[in-house]
Amino acid sequence: MAQPPIVLWTAKAHLTSDDACTTILQYQLASPPSATQAPYYRPPSAPTLSYVPPLVYFCIKSLLGYPDQVYLLGPARLLYSQPTGGHDFDILQALIPTYRPFSPNHRDFDLRVVDPRLWAVLAQIYRDLPTAFREYTLPLSDVHLPLLQAIPSTDHFSLITVLSLAKCRELTDDTVLELRHLHTLAALDASVTALGTWGVQRLARSLSWTDGDEEQRPERRGPWGLRVLYLRDCINVDDKIFGSLSSFPLLSVVASVPAIPILL
Template sequence: MLFKPIVLHVPKSTLTSDDAGISITQYELLPPPSSITAPYHLHANKNANPTLSYVPSLAFFCINALLEWPDQVHTYGPRRPYQPPSDRSDFDILQALIPTYRPFSPHHRDFDLRLVDPRLWAVLVQLYEPLPPAFRTYTLPLSDVHLPLLQRIPSTAHFSLLTVLSLARCSELTDDTVVELRELHTLAALDASLTALGSFGLLRLAKTLSWTEPDSDSDAEHAPERRGPWGLRVLYLKDCINVDDKLLDCLPRFPLLSVVGVCVPAVVQRTPT
């Protein structure tokens, strides 16, 4: 199943006129998301079809087969214990799947998780525990093609995906584009400081909170699911000039919101003498 990437875009408009003098507004469309190449794509192209000096384990092939369905891994039961290698000659499933990972590297300073396919990371953190600290967080662009798929991973007693989104100083975040964040069902913290986002935009985002309904009688046994940023807990709105006192009316719509940082710059008007 394919999911559209989450892209914030304010189209640029140009006012022109035709031969009859009629005003025409032209909008510049967003380039296709496929033109944006993620770091892990470049790394995968350079290391396509690697030659292995050993016979991989069955887990190696099974995990690679699960890359297309990271949102279904939770059905396989609780996580398996991860045993780090005690010697450099020992087999390590992490190093087998990610050749750039070195188990004995001090603090894993040379390891860049951004070069790893996010679907592989999502599968590993659901299958094994405890993983090394280098696998604790994954930084992913909002427009990554796999982000909507990762947002479909359900929370379980052994795993919970928390999304921390930083859009500070993002010129594309407005009251119109903020509704695109409705696909971030695991959004826990949002930094929208120094943007054009205002109280009206946050009200629109709050209205995206909903419950799914069964599409047919065959889905009637499935319980409704929450859709939208129900889990938003932290919200920063520093220096957002479009935020006013109406913000207090929409904040209670986010049931788990507990930390709100708002600092609107004061406007001083000089009175002529």
């Protein structure tokens, strides 16, 4: 079953009373955000290629919905070779019409128009991809983000998630628990937010293991790989936070108030 997008919310408080004149404070969750069309979305259409592409083209197309299963193909990877002439076949240009292999530094190429599932498949099965494919920027509420977070790390591929929520009003001690679904979270910037010691403690408690069986070994769930945490100007953070920080085994840099990095 597909997991819903990761959306931070702010509860709305309403002050009411009952027949006994007892004051009641009710909280109502915010309505789900209206659906926005992602830059990579394209309505289904017939192929516009003027040639018959090779078999690898159709294989990659078939893997589009299963980027979290690519690792089952084994350690073998394909070598991406940039075409030497303008008329040579290029698998990236065939899959991504907006990509131009001979563009200087690919400055006119926007990776956000590429389906993140396609990007994840290419990054796993090809080596020596152009530098333009090394980073992908994706909103926290993107529908495919939970699927990407389910991709396991291998000897040749590791998805590193850097999340910037600085000045995000929706990040609180309550909503931070939603970040437990980011299993590859490596760096988090929560500066100038309402996040406090209690919220970091809740996030630390979300670290868990799946139940293993005879066919599958237990796996870590939650942000075990958190290495960098920025908490600059978070007024709800105090010295009691250090007890929770020790729960993240790889955490090595924490920046808090005053804004001086602390090496753990």
